[in-house]
Amino acid sequence: MTDPRPRHLLLAASAFAVLMTAACGGTTIDDAQEEDTSGPTGTADPDAEIPEGLKMDFLPKQLNNPYSDIVNEGGAVAVEELAGEFTERGGTEPTADSQVEYINAASQAGSDVIVIAANDPDAVCPSLDQARDNGAAIVGYDSNANCTDIFVNQSSDELIGRTLVEMISEQIGGEGTFAVLSATPNATNQNAWIAAMEEVLAEEEYADLELVDTVYGNDDDLQSFQEMQGLMQSHPDLDGVVSPTTVGIAAAARYVSDSEYKGEVAITGLGTPNQMREFVEDGTVDSFALWNPEELGYLAGYAGAALSAGRITGAEGETFEAGDLGDYTVEADGEIVLGPPTVFDADNIDDFDF
Incomplete structure (x- = not known):
């Protein structure tokens, strides 16, 4: 089985010593904001400008997890290309209680985009909903919550x-x-x-x-x-x-x-x-x-910026450009799929370095 997508995302060349984790789910949109004409719950404007200095917070399941480190490095590259401000937040234990603390911290810091790999699909939602009320666009990646605006899925x-x-x-x-x-x-x-x-x-x-x-x-x-x-x-x-x-x-x-x-x-x-x-x-x-974990974080970064700027709202059929990865389409339930997984064996494993 071969991934048809060319792997042309070039990231910082650090040698990854890797052990890892990996996502799926649906999304819901805050109906209370439907009258807004921009942002994650208004009408999409594909030509909307993404402002410089966009504050984007990435919350993995836990810090110091080699998989999360690779994913978030891809996110950091995307945020840098977008001239935004990248922050990684989280605890060392993969618990919902820990994530709630850092969601609140991101919201209080005025985050424009919170990108989260949820440890529990429901327990993090009250804090995420409050962060949305404070102006943050909410993006799920790797492992979704039941209250995100969009979900960037590594595959189906x-x-x-x-x-x-x-x-x-x-x-x-x-x-x-x-x-x-x-x-x-x-x-x-x-x-x-x-x-x-x-x-x-x-x-x-x-x-x-x-x-x-x-x-x-x-x-x-x-x-x-x-x-x-x-x-x-x-x-x-x-x-x-x-x-x-x-x-x-x-x-x-x-x-x-x-x-x-x-x-x-x-x-x-x-x-x-x-x-x-x-x-x-x-x-x-x-x-x-x-899949390529660097590309997952990279796509999440571009998707979050497009959502915050109002280029997409999470509605099925919307499209946006994701830097070096090209164009993507929002699918049902606000899902954006990176692509099919690649199978690695003795014949091809040395062709990859991540």
């Missing part, structure tokens, strides 16, 4: 779910049992992808595949490693594990690479080439998938 749920099922099916010969090692129980993106996997598994083609367990490593490397160990103790005959979080897949691969299960238990999911290269080279992992 169906495409990601199907890709994950196709990979595990191919790697265990089309039949057998597998488990899912996810992030947090309330992560909207993880839950949406698992639900999409279950829909695909209901198809006749996958009648001989069985999902037997789902566990949560909370996007912590040590906890994910321990959950992988626990899976093998609970299901000693398990044929494979799918981890739709980059922290989880790296921990699972590390456990299997140094165990009796190497070559016996398939590990796949969502990861970065730099993070997973050693496990592909030593035969622990056959293939895995992901």
